[in-house]
Amino acid sequence: xxxxxxxxxxxxxxxxxxxxxxxxxxxxxxxxxxxxxxxxxxxxxxxxxxxxxxxxxxxxxxxxxxxxxxxxxxxxxxxxxxxxxxxxxxxxxxxxxxxxxxxxxxxxxxxxxxxxxxxxxxxxxxxxxxxxxxxxxxxxxxxxxxxxxxxxxxxxxxxxxxxxxxxxxxxxxxxxxxxxxxxxxxxxxxxxxxxxxxxxxxxxxxxxxxxxxxxxxxxxxxxxxxxxxxxxxxxxxxxxxxxxxxxxxxxxxxxxxxxxxxxxxxxxxxxxxxxxxxxxxxxxxxxxxxxxxxxxxxxxxxxxxxxxxxxxxxxxxxxxxxxxxxxxxxxxxxxxxxxxxxxxxxxxxxxxxxxxxxxxxxxxxxxxxxxx
Amino acid sequence: xxxxxxxxxxxxxxxxxxxxxxxxxxxxxxxxxxxxxxxxxxxxxxxxxxxxxxxxxxxxxxxxxxxxxxxxxxxxxxxxxxxxxxxxxxxxxxxxxxxxxxxxxxxxxxxxxxxxxxxxxxxxxxxxxxxxxxxxxxxxxxxxxxxxxxxxxxxxxxxxxxxxxxxxxxxxxxxxxxxxxxxxxxxxxxxxxxxxxxxxxxxxxxxxxxxxxxxxxxxxxxxxxxxxxxxxxxxxxxxxxxxxxxxxxxxxxxxxxxxxxxxxxxxxxxxxxxxxxxxxxxxxxxxxxxxxxxxxxxxxxxxxxxxxxxxxxxxxxxxxxxxxxxxxxxxxxxxxxxxxxxxxxxxxxxxxxxxxxxxxxxxxxxxxxxxx
Numbered sequence: 001x002x003x004x005x006x007x008x009x010x011x012x013x014x015x016x017x018x019x020x021x022x023x024x025x026x027x028x029x030x031x032x033x034x035x036x037x038x039x040x041x042x043x044x045x046x047x048x049x050x051x052x053x054x055x056x057x058x059x060x061x062x063x064x065x066x067x068x069x070x071x072x073x074x075x076x077x078x079x080x081x082x083x084x085x086x087x088x089x090x091x092x093x094x095x096x097x098x099x100x101x102x103x104x105x106x107x108x109x110x111x112x113x114x115x116x117x118x119x120x121x122x123x124x125x126x127x128x129x130x131x132x133x134x135x136x137x138x139x140x141x142x143x144x145x146x147x148x149x150x151x152x153x154x155x156x157x158x159x160x161x162x163x164x165x166x167x168x169x170x171x172x173x174x175x176x177x178x179x180x181x182x183x184x185x186x187x188x189x190x191x192x193x194x195x196x197x198x199x200x201x202x203x204x205x206x207x208x209x210x211x212x213x214x215x216x217x218x219x220x221x222x223x224x225x226x227x228x229x230x231x232x233x234x235x236x237x238x239x240x241x242x243x244x245x246x247x248x249x250x251x252x253x254x255x256x257x258x259x260x261x262x263x264x265x266x267x268x269x270x271x272x273x274x275x276x277x278x279x280x281x282x283x284x285x286x287x288x289x290x291x292x293x294x295x296x297x298x299x300x301x302x303x304x305x306x307x308x309x310x311x312x313x314x315x316x317x318x319x320x321x322x323x324x325x326x327x328x329x330x331x332x333x334x335x336x337x338x339x340x341x342x343x344x345x346x347x348x349x350x351x352x353x354x355x356x357x358x359x360x361x362x363x364x365x366x367x368x369x370x371x372x
Numbered sequence: 373x374x375x376x377x378x379x380x381x382x383x384x385x386x387x388x389x390x391x392x393x394x395x396x397x398x399x400x401x402x403x404x405x406x407x408x409x410x411x412x413x414x415x416x417x418x419x420x421x422x423x424x425x426x427x428x429x430x431x432x433x434x435x436x437x438x439x440x441x442x443x444x445x446x447x448x449x450x451x452x453x454x455x456x457x458x459x460x461x462x463x464x465x466x467x468x469x470x471x472x473x474x475x476x477x478x479x480x481x482x483x484x485x486x487x488x489x490x491x492x493x494x495x496x497x498x499x500x501x502x503x504x505x506x507x508x509x510x511x512x513x514x515x516x517x518x519x520x521x522x523x524x525x526x527x528x529x530x531x532x533x534x535x536x537x538x539x540x541x542x543x544x545x546x547x548x549x550x551x552x553x554x555x556x557x558x559x560x561x562x563x564x565x566x567x568x569x570x571x572x573x574x575x576x577x578x579x580x581x582x583x584x585x586x587x588x589x590x591x592x593x594x595x596x597x598x599x600x601x602x603x604x605x606x607x608x609x610x611x612x613x614x615x616x617x618x619x620x621x622x623x624x625x626x627x628x629x630x631x632x633x634x635x636x637x638x639x640x641x642x643x644x645x646x647x648x649x650x651x652x653x654x655x656x657x658x659x660x661x662x663x664x665x666x667x668x669x670x671x672x673x674x675x676x677x678x679x680x681x682x683x684x685x686x687x688x689x690x691x692x693x694x695x696x697x698x699x700x701x702x703x704x705x706x707x708x709x710x711x712x713x714x715x716x717x718x719x720x721x722x723x724x725x726x727x728x729x730x731x732x733x734x735x736x737x738x739x740x741x742x743x744x
Contacts, residue, residue, distance in 0.1 A: 139635070
């Protein structure tokens with residue numbers, strides 16, 4: 001099948017670029033002795049998790065029970081980096097296949113106790129990582145004392161096994177000097193907490209961190225054993241704008257058709273906020289995406305099914321019916337709006353992957369892909 | 373089933389409020405002699421389209437072939453308010469059941485000619501509305517001359533039937549005085565275009581407009597015959613903030629669970645940008661939603677699966693495990709992130725509606741709901 005045969009909007013993955021992105025990440029982790037546990041929330045697709053496992057991932061990270069169920073078809077080591085609160089969610093985790101080594105990150109006694117009770121009832125042991133606030137102020141315990149307290153509770157509670165700590169340095173991005181300062185603060189913070197845990201006899205076997213913006217600096221985080229990047233399988237406009245990848249490392253784009261040129265200075269395509277998402281760029285520059293082959297043409301505005309290409313900085317004048325490929329600001333939320341990904345090489349469509357991990361309902365499928 | 377039995381995040385529709393919203397809209401249209409053709413993009417759900425038809429809608433509006441296919445299970449009069457460019461999309465429209473009276477809005481000769489050619493091949497007649505730019509600058513023809521030219525082409529082309537004009541006044545919102553001025557400009561613009569069409573013997577039988585922000589002022593738009601509001605079946609935080617509905621007319625909310633209170637001054641819930649969407653509020657006030665029962669508690673920030681409730685202006689301090697209902701900024705994009713809607717009355721879950729019109733792929737289902 002050819003690219004021209006696809007109905008738009010369609011989500012494309014440049015297979016060559018994706019493999020190169022994954023190989024680079026795998027090699028970096030090998031070189032620095034870090035376990036590579038990519039976050040599957042970005043692709044939600046078992047075939048792509050299988051690719052990550054083949055290239056050396058030790059397992060995957062997930063955020064929802066649905067993602068855990070789907071990834072368990074392919075991967076036998078899963079970290080749920082999200083506290084599973086509520087009986088129904090916890091029971092779904094307990095029903096994961098027995099071969100799955102499950103670890104859960106959490107930051108409260110409530111979440112810990114509910115998980116442990118369910119694990120005892122189910123007769124399985126679940127690993128626990130105590131989540132720390134790395135400075136982002138989203139979730140995670142702030143003080144060393146609270147971290148020690150919850151780690152001790154995990155170590156002493158039947159049904160769960162204390163495995164270490166996790167954090168998400170999502171606040172670290174931007175200019176190198178700012179990153180330097182933020183990494184120094186993070187290292188001091190981590191050292192204090194790891195020290196407190198060691199003093200309490202609770203040395204963390206796992207210290208799990210990492211994000212796409214800080215990915216290539218993960219080796220500078222003292223004590224880190226594992227990284228969980230999601231975005232860098234595909235990259236996106238934000239990742240490129242903040243300098244964490246090159247533009248030609250963007251592997252994901254939304255194929256769209258020009259549907260109107262009636263208004264001067266712009267062209268309207270059939271990909272709007274229901275295909276690209278309407279997330280502001282977390283970097284310099286405005287708009288909601290840019291053309292893969294013409295990064296000087298941004299998507300200036302989006303409605304639900306309309307994307308407005310800004311032709312101010314280009315002499316290019318598309319016609320109704322022309323097709324373009326758009327790199328969105330944030331790939332994870334754009335993928336979540338699609339039903340499937342099309343793997344492409346040049347003009348050839350090589351693969352069709354259903355994004356099975358989307359949504360919330362329990363997954364009734366079975367193992368479809370050989371475990372990595 | 374009770375509300376407490378639902379796993380979170382879950383999309384709730386207060387059935388009583390929704391019915392009251394629909395009845396008010398239907399009565400307004402009856403009182404002013406306007407055809408009511410609600411936009412199904414907001415709910416994408418045949419059962420809710422059936423409810424609109426029962427209350428007096430003349431048909432529905434859709435934006436995608438998928439929505440058209442799904443709505444054709446229930447509704448026999450459909451306006452596709454979007455130019456269907458590309459052979460595959462047009463062929464899907466031609467395969468709609470024969471009982472569907474189909475009209476398409478478009479603004480280019482390219483879109484018109486492709487549609488007409490397909491209609492001739494399929495042996496059906498498709499209505500055409502010429503789309504005008506009402507001042508929003510998104511799509512639609514700008515000058516009276518261009519409108520006459522495309523209307524004439526539609527009237528003279530076999531396979532299509534010229535039915536009139538359409539426009540979307542999405543730029544009109546905000547303070548009453550601003551709306552007054554914008555409506556006066558719109559009326560002058562419309563009068564000029566309708567006059568030019570009449571002079572050319574192309575009097576528009578249909579003049580289709582209307583949006584949720586301007587809904588209650590539709591009768592002030594001279595010559596209007598039809599309105600296409602989407603949002604006001606549910607309303608949302610933006611609609612309330614701009615004064616187009618009262619807060620207690622918000623019928624849609626996302627049920628979420630508090631999963632972390634580790635960071636001072638906030639509570640984190642399990643509904644983030646993959647349940648609420650991360651769209652800025654197009655009105656005063658920040659954040660990405662607010663609690664239905666505590667509108668002074670906004671969702672200050674969202675990550676993909678985290679929503680951060682800002683507790684600055686409240687003495688209320690939720691605990692891990694507590695549940696809240698969040699009204700998102702923009703309901704259409706939040707619904708599009710869900711698999712199903714739960715119809716609720718108080719604490720009772722009365723109905724489960726699958727959002728069948730989501731996505732892009734061809735719909736293989738059949739008529740499930742009695743036509744309105």
